[in-house]
Amino acid sequence: EAGVTQFPSHSVIEKGQTVTLRCDPISGHDNLYWYRRVMGKEIKFLLHFVKESKQDESGMPNNRFLAERTGGTYSTLKVQPAELEDSGVYFCASSPSGSLTDTQYFGPGTRLTVL
Amino acid sequence: GENVEQHPSTLSVQEGDSAVIKCTYSDSASNYFPWYKQELGKRPQLIIDIRSNVGEKKDQRIAVTLNKTAKHFSLHITETQPEDSAVYFCAARYNFNKFYFGSGTKLNVKP
Numbered sequence: 290e291a292g293v294t295q296f297p298s299h300s301v302i303e304k305g306q307t308v309t310l311r312c313d314p315i316s317g318h319d320n321l322y323w324y325r326r327v328m329g330k331e332i333k334f335l336l337h338f339v340k341e342s343k344q345d346e347s348g349m350p351n352n353r354f355l356a357e358r359t360g361g362t363y364s365t366l367k368v369q370p371a372e373l374e375d376s377g378v379y380f381c382a383s384s385p386s387g388s389l390t391d392t393q394y395f396g397p398g399t400r401l402t403v404l
Numbered sequence: 405g406e407n408v409e410q411h412p413s414t415l416s417v418q419e420g421d422s423a424v425i426k427c428t429y430s431d432s433a434s435n436y437f438p439w440y441k442q443e444l445g446k447r448p449q450l451i452i453d454i455r456s457n458v459g460e461k462k463d464q465r466i467a468v469t470l471n472k473t474a475k476h477f478s479l480h481i482t483e484t485q486p487e488d489s490a491v492y493f494c495a496a497r498y499n500f501n502k503f504y505f506g507s508g509t510k511l512n513v514k515p
Contacts, residue, residue, distance in 0.1 A: 292447075293447075303493060307415060322501075322503070324505075329413075329507070329508075330507050331408070331410075331493075331504075331505045331506055331507040332448070332493060332495075332505035332508075334502055334503060334504065334505075337501055337502065344500075344501070345500075345501075345502055345504075346501075380447075380448070384501075388503065390416070391436055391438070391497075392438070392450055392453070393438075393450070393503070394447045394450075395440070395447045395449070397446065397447045399445065401494070
C-alpha cells in the first residue's frame with residue numbers, strides 16, 4: 290500500500306510569488322490534515338478535511354492560505370502571495386474514518402523556502 | 405485550546421543507556437497521546453500511543469506513561485541503540501481530531 294505522498298519535496302520562491310503544494314493521502318482515508326513546522330518549533334496544525342469538507346481550519350495563519358480537497362481525494366494548499374514567514378516544512382497526514390481515526394500517517398513533507 | 409510543551413529539546417545518551425522525554429499538556433479534555441519518531445530526511449512515524457484511560461503502555465524497548473492528574477506523559481526508551489537517534493515528537497488530541505504537537509526532542513545515541 291502506498292503511503293501519503295507530497296509534491297514537491299522542496300520549493301524555493303521569492304516573496305510575493307504563489308506556490309501550490311499537493312498531498313495525496315492513503316487511498317480510502319477520509320481524514321486529511323495539513324501541518325507546518327517552522328525550524329526548531331512544534332508541528333502546528335493548519336486544517337483538517339473530512340472527505341471534501343473542511344472540518345476545522347482554525348490553524349490557517351491568514352487568508353493568503355487556501356486549501357482545497359475537491360472530490361475528497363488529493364488536497365492542495367496554495368499560498369498567495371508568499372511571505373518570508375511562510376517558510377517551513379509543510380506536512381500532510383491522513384487517517385481512516387470511524388474507530389480507526391487515531392493513527393495519522395504522515396507524508397514526507399514539502400520544504401518551502403521564501404526568499 | 406491545547407498547549408503541549410516538550411522537554412528536553414536535545415538529549416544525548418550513550419548506547420545502552422535509557423532515554424526519557426517528557427511532555428505536558430494544558431487541557432484535561434485531551435484524550436489521546438501519540439509519539440512520533442522522525443529520522444533524518446524521513447517522515448514522522450507513529451511509534452507508540454496511549455489513551456487517557458490507561459496509565460502505561462509498553463512495546464519492547466519503548467514505553468509511555470500518562471499522569472492525567474498532573475497532565476503529563478513521558479516516553480521511555482531503554483537499552484538505546486544508534487538507530488534510535490532521531491527527532492521525537494509528542495502530541496495530544498483535543499476536540500475530536502485536532503492534534504497539538506510538542507516542539508520535538510533531538511535524541512543522539514552515541515556508540
